[in-house]
Amino acid sequence: MLSEVSYKTPYDIPDLLKQIASNGDNLQEGGEEARQACLTAARNLQFALEKPTESILRTRVAEPAHHAALQVAIDLNVFQKMAERGETVTSATDLAASTDVDVVLVARLMKHLASMGTLYEEETPGTYSLTPYSRALSQHKKFQEAIPLSFNVIGPSFAKLPDYLKTTSYKNPHEDLSKIRYSKDHNEYSGPFQFAHNTPKDFWEWIACQPERVCPFNNQMNDRVTGLSSWDDTQLRPLEEKLGKEAGDEQVKLLIVDVGGGKGRDLKAFHKKFPTLSGQLVLQDRPSVLDDEEVKGLDKKIQVMKHDFFTPQPIESKGARAYYLHSVLHDWSDEKCAVILANLKPAMTKGYSKLLITEHVIPDHRANWISTTFDMIMMCCFASGERTRMDWEKLLGDAGFKITSIQGGAEPGTESLIEAELF
Numbered sequence: 001m002l003s004e005v006s007y008k009t010p011y012d013i014p015d016l017l018k019q020i021a022s023n024g025d026n027l028q029e030g031g032e033e034a035r036q037a038c039l040t041a042a043r044n045l046q047f048a049l050e051k052p053t054e055s056i057l058r059t060r061v062a063e064p065a066h067h068a069a070l071q072v073a074i075d076l077n078v079f080q081k082m083a084e085r086g087e088t089v090t091s092a093t094d095l096a097a098s099t100d101v102d103v104v105l106v107a108r109l110m111k112h113l114a115s116m117g118t119l120y121e122e123e124t125p126g127t128y129s130l131t132p133y134s135r136a137l138s139q140h141k142k143f144q145e146a147i148p149l150s151f152n153v154i155g156p157s158f159a160k161l162p163d164y165l166k167t168t169s170y171k172n173p174h175e176d177l178s179k180i181r182y183s184k185d186h187n188e189y190s191g192p193f194q195f196a197h198n199t200p201k202d203f204w205e206w207i208a209c210q211p212e213r214v215c216p217f218n219n220q221m222n223d224r225v226t227g228l229s230s231w232d233d234t235q236l237r238p239l240e241e242k243l244g245k246e247a248g249d250e251q252v253k254l255l256i257v258d259v260g261g262g263k264g265r266d267l268k269a270f271h272k273k274f275p276t277l278s279g280q281l282v283l284q285d286r287p288s289v290l291d292d293e294e295v296k297g298l299d300k301k302i303q304v305m306k307h308d309f310f311t312p313q314p315i316e317s318k319g320a321r322a323y324y325l326h327s328v329l330h331d332w333s334d335e336k337c338a339v340i341l342a343n344l345k346p347a348m349t350k351g352y353s354k355l356l357i358t359e360h361v362i363p364d365h366r367a368n369w370i371s372t373t374f375d376m377i378m379m380c381c382f383a384s385g386e387r388t389r390m391d392w393e394k395l396l397g398d399a400g401f402k403i404t405s406i407q408g409g410a411e412p413g414t415e416s417l418i419e420a421e422l423f
């Protein structure tokens with residue numbers, strides 16, 4: 001059986017098994033690197049061993065059904081209820097009683113959640129315990145809020161992508177497809193998101209008008225679940241030297257302007273790491289983001305400023321040491337990014353101000369699934385995309401910047417820190 005599968009698959013099954021065995025033995029000492037190697041080999045082994053009929057069932061129905069079951073479980077607080085019971089196992093009957101929901105329904109949902117790895121089914125049939133994933137879902141609002149956002153906001157865009165692409169004769173989604181109708185009644189700018197949600201608004205305008213979604217979305221941006229992180233320590237550490245001492249300016253007035261900085265998570269992390277570094281930190285974003293209560297509680301070192309980055313950068317004077325764009329440019333086409341960058345340039349001082357960008361840099365070969373997933377999200381929600389190194393060089397070069405370094409994220413599939421300056 002194995003040799004038959006191995007013959008047909010491009011994966012080397014014996015080698016994958018060896019990788020799992022050697023990295024598995026080394027999980028304690030090997031740390032994150034061994035875990036990642038083991039996980040990659042295990043994922044590839046699944047692709048190699050699954051029959052096409054199993055793969056098709058998994059992708060077309062098992063995974064969407066899992067997503068739906070997760071959404072229902074979130075609606076019913078299933079994971080919190082399991083955690084609150086303080087027991088290691090819960091039966092569908094107990095859970096149905098505490099959620100006041102039909103036991104047959106609860107049992108069916110739990111079975112699918114267990115078969116897909118979100119719950120663990122114990123030796124005793126019909127009893128379940130939490131896995132690290134469902135425990136995280138039980139404990140953290142950021143995980144609970146992520147599911148409805150993917151289910152109700154991003155999911156419909158994915159579902160409609162094939163129809164949208166058919167409509168556009170398979171053009172790469174781009175805002176310039178302005179003749180594409182977003183619905184039968186309208187004839188305005190449209191991307192897959194507008195097509196799916198039947199709206200002329202861009203994602204940011206749309207979400208700002210959704211009172212029940214705007215706060216979870218801003219929280220989600222502020223407290224990322226995966227793939228997009230606050231700058232990690234390896235990226236953060238050298239910045240003290242670069243932004244502080246290297247400036248040759250003991251009293252830096254303006255240290256970082258975080259443009260489209262959300263609720264200030266990155267500036268908070270920066271200030272926590274380097275509390276004594278001189279210079280003001282400035283947080284800029286749309287009113288719907290900055291009016292959030294959490295923003296009002298930011299340290300006074302962080303000045304909060306409503307600013308539309310499609311208008312000239314208001315922080316000029318001598319120029320800040322760094323203008324920072326984290327997960328901003330991937331939301332926009334090259335043409336729109338050119339406008340954002342052109343608005344920053346007059347504010348920057350050549351040889352002094354840096355442009356810092358935290359974004360995915362998609363490798364040309366064997367891109368990680370997390371980066372490719374974000375690329376698909378960008379395609380569907382923003383008619384934009386993640387960029388390769390060459391894309392970044394072109395985008396920034398055309399805008400008058402030269403890249404001085406690209407520091408990869410600590411984990412595969414996470415964002416890199418790109419440093420650039422005016423030439």
Ligand SMILES: C[S@@+](CC[C@H](N)C(=O)[O-])C[C@H]1O[C@@H](n2cnc3c(N)ncnc32)[C@H](O)[C@@H]1O
Pocket residue numbers: 204221222259260261262263265284285286289307308309310325326327328331
């Ligand atoms: C993907 S989020 C990233 C937020 C933040 N930099 C982070 O990494 O958590 C993109 C941000 O761009 C902001 N944004 C979108 N359009 C904007 C505009 N025209 N002017 C300023 N900010 C904008 C959004 O409100 C959002 O906070």
